Amino acid sequence: MKVTRRDLLVWSAGATAGLLFTPVPWKLLDDVSIWSQNWPWIPQPTRGPVDVKLSFCTLCPNGCGMRVRMAGGWPVGVAGAGCHPVSRGALCPLGFAAHQLNWHPRRLSRVCYRGNTSSWGEARVAFTKACGEGPIMIIDGHPGRAASSAFETFVQRRGSYRVVPGQETRALAPYGTWSGIPAAALGYDLENAGTIVSFGAPLLDGWGTPGRLTRLWAERAAGLADPQLHLIQVEPSFSRTAARAWQYVTIRAGGEGAVAEGVARVLLEEHLVPARGPMPSLTLVEVAEQAGVSTDAIRDLARTIVARPPVVAVADDNNPAIAALNVVLGAVGARGGIVRRSKHIRQDVCAEAAIRGMRAVLIDSTVPWDFVPQTDAEVFRFAAWDGGSTKADWLLPAPGFLEDLTDVPTAPTSGMETYAVAPSLAEAPTEVQSAAQFLSSIDPTLVTVDKVIHTRCSEIFRQRMGTLWGQDVTPVAKFVSVQKLEEELWKGAVWIGEPHHAGGLRCQLNDWPEAIGPARTSNASPPWLVPVLPSLASKLYQESGLRESPEGRSA
Amino acid sequence: MASSVLADSRWIARGAERTSLPQFLLWLAPWAVVLAAGVYAAGLCLFYGLNQTNMDNRFAFGLWIFLDLGMIALGAGAFFTGFLVYILKRVELKPILNSAVVVGFICYSGAIAILMIDVGQPLRAWFTFWHPNTHSMLTEVTFCISCYLLVLSLEYLPILLRNRQLRKLPSFLVFEHQLHNLVPVLAGVGALLSFFHQGSLGGLYGVLRGRPFAFREGFFIWPSTFFLFILSAIASGPSFLILVTAAVEKVTGRRLVPQELFRRLGFISGVLLAIYVAAKSIDTLIWLNVTSPSVGFAPWQYYIYKPFGTPILFTEIVLLGLLPAFLLTYPRSASRRRWLLTAAALACAGVLLNRFVLTVQTLALPTLAFDEFLQYTPSWQEAASFGGVIAYGVIVYSLSYRYLPLFAQPKGQNTHVPGN
């Protein structure tokens, strides 16, 4: 029988009709829809038990307390830990996406020598050779850690140890010079202040321990016509802090020091403070000229700030004029002012950009990326993320966020002494080593981070001073063994030292110091210490327009 | 020219004079290129997602929705002519009916094709049928335009089967005959469906409580835009048919329908347009004075942004509403072909402008006090898809015109007069 075209048509019609009465079209319709709901190229979250661990943010020296949510052994979420007495459960915006930083596209994952892939073995050989040939320098970003201690031990007979301080620490430098007490031992007793005059310091925007200021402001100042805490912002630009301050004084860029001088002059001339001198060199008219504000406004400012004592002035950077204003205000060594929080800290030597006479320089991953030494020495740069161009000879991949055990010493601006331990929560890539591990591999006798932490815990236990803030608040004296104490610290508790003493810090001014212009020209963004932002932060900042795009900053 | 070189002459209806195949292909070629570009652009959108467009979170609807609304409004000629011919027995309109069906089919299939690209998950679009939210105007639109496209396909089928070669198959011819007998039923269903979805397309915006520029009070569940859209669609549909027919006459150089038919269509269009303009004016006044102020929006603020000033409102209602309505109904202007065509074009432009204002201006206007007025320019992918649909329409219409009996011609005309 011959098959005609008509047969084919009829057959197809039959087959089509038949197909409608089979599951084929309907099941496929359903399955294809399900497929579109579970596209295979869409990332799937990990399955596994969820767990919450307490830890500390190690991105900057402030070490805010964190609750880290873990799923399947990986950190999947970060929130503030309310038990931390300084950060008080608040985090800066970056902290919330910090756990994503370890997968940042600019994460360093291999040893690089002058742009070429190298190995840890070669880096070790090069560094060992350098150690044998001349003095070396280790530059640290977060001083006072166990690793810092290891660095100092390593360089004892081999060279020198330097620190790159943050802006907040630099702002405290004049008091250190005048009092002889290391600036690293000083802090602000903002909790007891009645008026805070900020000269361009981004107090509500990531200054110091971010949560400390925001919590304080929210509790005592926000939304009140005459709040308990007067926050006065003196700044050229209408920053986030200026927008939210109780009073905002707009000045010409670089006029902070002049305003401080003018205010001090009014205070002294009108006897608004007990202090008697020395008198600032600038006249009010000169101040008004330099700062771009009227003399009346300066007088008003001076009268306003003393209306609610105690008063403290906060500088954005090392500015002796502002420090001198604090001396005039009597804020140094006083309740609600600049205080000495601990006894046993020695002055760190600040790293200069120009380094001479060194055979090699090792820069720890905690040093901000924009610190670029000018030197002919061989530079060993540790970093977890690639921040763009660098002059380092060796680029060494360091552990990222929560990938390495570290301890967290007192935050730079804190008014109280703290100590905490941030254990490693995330598995580091195999190609990664911290500077301390690297040095240990060269000098096996070098003290390790966990040993130093143990020693420090023992010291705390031995002195039986302070309190441990964890799930409960327990005085150290109640601990029966150092192991118990250490266990608590490893679980995320914070040790708080004895309350600061108002006394013990005296600054005597003979001459009015010379004002220094601002170190930074732009304070639109806070001094982030990570060379890259979490991808999420980059995205959200770009999309909300809240902050400048990070691309512009890191370039 | 010698007819035997027409390689496809066996497919062309007897007695119909059509241009030579090469010339026809030459005519199609540029449209085919535009269509190919459109298909490519649509493919990009389907494969890579809607990031290929310039739409964004605020301008969530763009050129495509305007195209959909516009095409469906202009395609209303199909249902309305069918309604007039089969239900109201206005047989004098019959010569244009087939053409109207093809125009409708093109408009609706094009609109649905664009919708399928426009939605983010076309594979799940059937959920609307399976889990319908009957409160949504979009559900009504989806149901109705799907059904109506089916109806149009069934109305198109007899025309298709009347092709000279297809009709040689007895089963096709008999089926065509029987289906044709039942077309009045389809015309009735089509009118019902069109009534609802033309209205729902208007309701689509009228129900937007969150967009005071579009929000309208109305009757029962239907905002006033529901009825205005029906009116404007049936008013512009016949005008569009006039334009299409005139364009085909221009391209082919033939008179396809009696000129009396143009005037008749124009008159229908004009009267409906006049009613529409009156209704629209009343609605605008109510909206400006009652509806909008009641939700806290002063009417003046809609018109402070360039280019959406009050002139656009004036243009929509007077220049593209009242004026063509007058021209189409006033015997002296309506009897002049040039005036008639101008008026029809103005009427269609008026409806398109109305759809444009409702889609684009609604989204561009801010709602919150700190919102900004937004701009949006379609990406080339959007524009190409748009062009693709237009080209698709031209190609389908050209093919239909060439091979199918679109305009009922007097029998025997041209039969004995060889073409030149």
Added chain:
Amino acid sequence: MFPGIDGFHWSLGHVLFLSLFFAVALTILVTVVSALWRTARDFRAHRAIELCWRSAFAELPDTERRCRHELSGRVISRTCANGFDCRQCSKHSQFAVLPARGIVRDLGLNYPADRFYHRGHTWVRLEADGTLTIGLDELAEHLIGSPDFIKVPGVGSEIENNETAWRIEKNGTVIRVRAPIEGTVVGVGGPLEGRYLKIRPRRNPQDPATLRHLLRGAEVHGWLSRELERLQLQLRAPNTPPSLADGGVLVSGLMDAVPDADWNTVLADTFLEG
């Protein structure tokens, strides 16, 4: 969409909406199914052929649908409304009594008087044994000349009046020749045999009504002269005025002789393609 599916509510609006939708969908479905069913019914009832012919007939140009009585001059102007089936025409008997006005004249073609002619250019001859012989008339044969290929129905198959009886292929064109009458094929031939089909008619061949719809005698002349006139118009060289109707004798194999003519139209008109 249905009770039990997520999102279905027993609320008035929802049920009303879906009811309306199902009603519409059902109406559309019923329309299509009923069209299909009616189609099948037409085929079963053998009405399909009739329908096809009616449809084709409606498509014919007016000039091709003239009533035989107009051709024979009994009436001034009349268009056939019965698909050339005079057996169904109520007016036929009235016209038959009118005297013929035309004169039979030799047009150079051989149209024997013992044959009956169909408007699709076939002839029927009643044989003594009650069968009918069917062939292509002379005009058609002249038009086609020698065919490239012919396809005739098998012996025993049924043919219907106006249905395609056989196909002739010539220069790539398939010509469908309409059957002049219904019946059973009892023999087949070809151009050489002088006949194409031999059939046993379904109706009684002796009954005059059986062949009433076919032209015969004097009528043939009027019809033929119109056909020739049409051919001359259609086959003339481009841009030449039509030549007179008595412009000579048709040559055989016109399709080969005048290849540039619009054969599509010519053949469609000649063989009532519709």
Added chain:
Amino acid sequence: MSARYGMVIDLDRCTGCGACMMACAAENNVPPVPRATPRTGLTPMLVRKVSNGGEGVDRREVFIPIMCMHCERETPCVGVCPQQAVEVDKATGIVMQMPQRCLGCRYCMTACPYHARYFNWWDPQWPAGMEKALNPGVAVRMRGVVEKCNLCHARLHSATQKAAATGKREINPADYVPACVEACPTAAIRFGNLADKHDPLSLEVRSPDTFRFLTRLGTEPKVYYKSKEAWVRALAESNSGSGVETKRG
């Protein structure tokens, strides 16, 4: 008694730091698609900066976190969705968007007066390996669907689960705190059950400083704002384009 979760955002306390945005995005697995523009990205929580237009000492600025307002009545997005991908949850009052049901027609986005709905214009992408850092409680949305604030429903789930494990029907309110609320360093965002008369939030919404945006649309949003500054409160109903300077991306 079903809950009606709502928020009060104290604008006087908002420093515009963006922690809420970040916490929200991290909690809800918002992909940091590099190619997304400010207008095609996903920001279920978006902080906007608004100023009074003044200069110098007259200048005032306020940061307004905009999110889904969880409208209680005539919810604009619910009625328009053709396939019931949006609903107001009966038990919680959360306006819930179901990306798996969504076909991406974006009608709801045009319906929302707060522009709090976002379309996934891009395929969700994370830097390689980062899927390990995703929140397992929230499914990643595919390209081509609309999403919005679902009031951290993953946290509601955890709380429900925790309660059920101990046989309880009611969740412990302390277990259910949305990420933005938890993250706000100034506690400017407060969360609670508006249906509970004893909830501090129920009292707070009655304060004269509390307002909502566009209440005249009659949608009864459940996200309240609060400010002592009159010009900020005036933003709630003031006409758009009234000269207020705004900034966003």
Added chain:
Amino acid sequence: MARTPLVFGLGLAVALLVGWVAFPRVLYVQRHQPLEFRHKTHAEKSGIVQCSECHAFRDDGTFAGIPSIAICTACHSERIGTTNAEATLVENYIKPGQETPWLVYARQPANVWFPHAVHVQRAALECRECHSPYGESDEVRIYQLNRVSGYSRDIWGPSISRLRRAPHEGMKMSDCEDCHRRRNVEVGCIGCHQ
């Protein structure tokens, strides 16, 4: 003329055959479990009575699902049988400390949140009501993977038409809804989707 219905019927028959018989075989891929685990044998030999002894809840109310290798190790730290499966278990998974890559019959996609705690602990449903009495049998089922959707066949249920299926068969959303409707428990989308 009887040819047409015949040819039509032939097309119909072929389509029906392909749709009902061949299609399900093509749509689903058959996968074998990595080990031949027999529930009944385990229950008898170890005296385990409750499902929850192995399929346990965690402290936060989440359900652990298929037990981790640690539970297997408790008894199987050394080979305690002679079967091949026993050898595979000990050599491939227990000794290297690797989790067994079980194919989970009842796995729901990431967008579904099914709280076992709510169903088992609060509503006191029996495991078999959803999971069939599989736990009481010694059967080792073949896992069937839907090529298109990537779901386990258990989600759709064994019957391709989904007609006449037992109450525990099928784990599609409509199955959840049916059960909820029967028990008059109303939840919105948010109740089951994440």
